[in-house]
Amino acid sequence: MYRIHAFLLGTILAWTSAVASASDAVHQHRLDNGLNILVVEDPRAGVVTSMLWYHVGSGQEYRPLTGISHAVEHMMFKGTEVRETGEFSRLIAREGGRHNAFTGRDFTGYFQTLAADRLELAFELEAERMHRLVFDDDEFQREMEVIREERRQRVDDPPQARAFERFNATAHMANPYRHPIIGWERDLDRLQIEELEAWYERWYAPANATLVVVGAVTADEVFALAEKHFGAVPDRDPEPQPEGREIAQPPGERRIDVTFADARLPLLYMAFNVPSLATAEQPEDAYALMMAAELLDGGRSARIPTELVRGQALASSAGARYTATARLDTLFTLSGHPAAEHSLDDLEAAFREQIERLHDEPPTEEEIERAVRRLLASEVYQRDSTSGQAHRLGQLEATGIGWQEVERFEARIRAIEPEDIQRVAQRYLQPERLTIGRLHTEEQS
Amino acid sequence: MTAAASPSRRLGASQPQALTRQVLTRIVAAAVALLVVGSVKAERLTPEIANWTGPGSAPVYFIAARQLPIVDIRLVFDAGSARDGDTPGAAQLVTRALDQGTEQTDADTIARRLEDAGARLSTSVHRDRAEIHLRSLSEPQALEEGVATLEEILAGPAFRDSDVDRIRGQMEQDLRAERQSASAMAQRALYQAMYGNHPYASPPSGTQEGLAALDPERARAFYERHYVAANAGAAIVGDLEQEDAEAIVERLLGALETGEPAPDLPAAPEEPAEREIRLQIPSSQTALVMGLPAVARGEEATEYPLRVVNQAFGGGGLVSRLHQAMREDRGLSYSTSSRLNVLPASGPWLIQSTVRADRAEEALEVLQDEVQRLVDEGLPDEEIEAAIRHLTGAFPLSLASNNALSAQLAVLVAHGLPTDHLDQYIPRMEAVDGPAIREALADRLRPERMVTVIAGPDVDEPDHEVEAE
DSSP, X not given: OHHHHHHHHHHHXXXXXXXXXXXXXXXXXXXXXXXXXXXXXXXXXXXXXXXXXXXXXXXXXXXXXXXXXXXXXXXXXXXXXXXXXXXXXXXXHHTTOEEEEEEOSSOEEXXXXXXXXXXXXXXXXXXHXXXXXXXXXXXXXXXXXXXXXXXXXXXXXXXXXXXXXXXXXXXXXXXXXXXXXXXXXXXXHHOOHHHHHHHHHHHOOGXXXXXXXXXXXXXXXXXXXXXXXXXXXXXOOXXXXXXXXXXXXXXXXXXXXXXXXXXXXXXXXXXXXXXOTTTOSSHHHHHHHHHHHHHHHSSTTSHIIIIIIIISOOEEEEEEEEOOSOSSOEEEEEEEEEOTTSOHHHHHXXXXXXXXXXXXXXXXXXXXXXXXXXXXXXXXXXXXXXXXXXXXXXXXXXXTSOTTHHHHHHHHHXXXXXXXXXXXXXXXXXXXXXXXXXXXXXXXX | OOOOOXXXXXXXXXXXXXXXXXXXXXXXXXXXXXXXXXXXXXXXXXXXXXXXXXXXXXXXXXXXXXXXXXXXXXXXESOSGGGOTTSTTHHHHHXXXXXXXXXXXXXXXXXXXXXXXXXXXXXXXXXXXXXXXXXXXXXXXXXXXXXXXXXXXXXXXXXXXXXXXXXXXXHHHHHHXXXXXXXXXXXXXXXXXXXXXXXXXXXXXOOHHHHHXXXXXXXXXXXXXXXXXXXXXXXXXXXXXXXXXXXXXXXXXXXXXXXXXXXXXXXXXXXXXXXXXEEEOOOSEEEEEEEEEEEBTTOHHHHHXXXXXXXXXXXXXXXXXXXXIIIITTOOEEEEEEEEOOBSSOEEEEEEEEEEGGGHHXXXXXXXXXXXXXXXXXXXXXXXXXXXXXXXXXXXXXXXXXXXXXXXHHHHHHTTOOTTXXXXXXXXXXXXXXXXXXXXXXHHOOGGGOEEEEEETTOSXXXXXXXXX
């Protein structure tokens, strides 16, 4: 049965390819002040998503200023020289829009989704706070209270998140990704409003930002609207992105064990220091690592779900992840909760075996074909969401990889041979690059 | 900071407070018309829904969306956790075990077949329904492979001992994880107090006792009773002809026994089982949740006013009263919100917040004061107008992707709503006015029926053991 089925798939694969490569065209334009603009015309639903990406995040931070990018993001919802606090949100809400913001390691992003004919409102407000934000001390003090609550909610309360924060800090030996995006508690406690203002002045320059617009608009009208509103923002020399790569030599194997009284589930984390698509000597390395992660955990037919979650039932949940889209060196991570009858040791041994197998045997053609099909189908499904498309383009720009990677994706993923996967596994998935983190529950230790 | 400059001219953002209801309604209508005109490039605001009945008289709703080569097929069953009976967790265990194999085919083969075709199969369980979602490329061979696989699954899931054991083990782990979360424990307690012996009290993730009692026989029995065509419906959105959609439904629901629809649920209780519950949880934040059964599907005259109330009170994200009181004015909380969950038997209006533990009592007072103010004073016209304007303007956003559209359609099917339900949304919302809101508030938001759960460290006199599960 399976063989007949595999035979059918030649045509499906060829077809998927045609669809994926017919993806919507990206239009690019740069304003005189340096603002980079990308537009994808997607007329389907009369809706538009506008996302403004500043190329700054926790990856540019250092102590005692960790969490400062995120804190500035919160302050961006306060007043400007011409508008009082809350008015931005009220105006967008009035027009039936949704808006919010997010902070990552390489970016701080602000988005609005609204009916396409109301895009101008988003531009007007967004351009205004790009250069006319007001930092008020009372509001700052209250907002820091909110941020401390956010930290408690996201990091301090869930035992897994608390453990991940420590594991992550151990795994990144030298680069700033070791800091939590929301910032270390002690740094949040001392952060000064003057520091936020300086951070804003330093990084919120038009030439350090990318505006991504996806929806029922035409590129020309977006460029004209952008010129009208963002064109008035004074240009400033963009801050050079700092060097923050991992140390040159493999750092050596590290191990961290934590026990939390409130933890009910043990957790295993294994992370290898690897290059990202931005830092890889050759892009093939990053693509081969992407494929390795896909083979391990790209779907329910991948190795970890098939062998560890279902087959041996060693883990109640487990997965692998490689973040290729990053400005700095990144991690290739396996993590999971052992099933109740199994120990962290059992799961660690199973993870190590999975890595050994990537070293020892090239994956079969069939496995690779399936992984490629899954990835290309995902490309098609992603086009269903305007914000999904905007996220992808914005991340590629903010990390310095460039949106053009979207156009190269299919060819590059198809070019990966079984031996490439074996080669990158042998080179990067090695003990000298490995951090093992273990969260123990009290009953168990 | 200086006062606001005039916003964009084309939005006509002048003096909304001065407007009468009638004028405002006209403006909203004009705005909606503008929206339609402005989006001529779009092929739909509220798209055309075709409908027919499939095997077992199952309702089927279909929207052709030809722009992307994607097909979303959602099968809904009245098989949510409200049908768990004396084994809480049954509905979820069954959906999770569903794709683990048939007599002929094991889980690995099913996973490979679907993924070779680029298809995604997922299941979900809510209190009122279970859903199976197949997302496929529309290319005929790929779609055929996905449909054939799902057809085989529906015709006879095996519920093997090893698979059921494993999934029960995963669910037990999930319960342990839930106990790490003050919010999750508070929600669980809230539903139990709001609904008492009513089936909506049953937690979708189950209880230890319920899971322990679940074995392959019980899973199979649940499946045979509830996964039948007469208890099902289908929603399809995507790049295919109606006749192809009809054929797909014939095959999928035709693979099931005809069976019987599940019986109607009893009405939600008038009085809560308990008014206030305090749970001792070793967390750094305290979870505050409040709620009461508020509105049943079909009660449109109450539902739409309450939606407006909810939007203004805590549903409106960064512009709601709760956001202002809890976050902007006092810095008490990062997230505080309210929502209305309309269910076939009366669904709840819920308020949820997490706050710093040492200010939990203050925060609780703020929440209670806001509820009381709402009950006493209702909503002023300008807040009503702003909420309606937002809800009607944002409506197209909730239909903007095939995924979102098919999810909406699945709810229509599950709740037996007519095909013009989406078309009715904006007119119904615009018809909401002050008197309707006062009536809905007086009738449904009785503070004495509201349950409050406080879960966190150092709560006074904890009266529930968290381990009591």
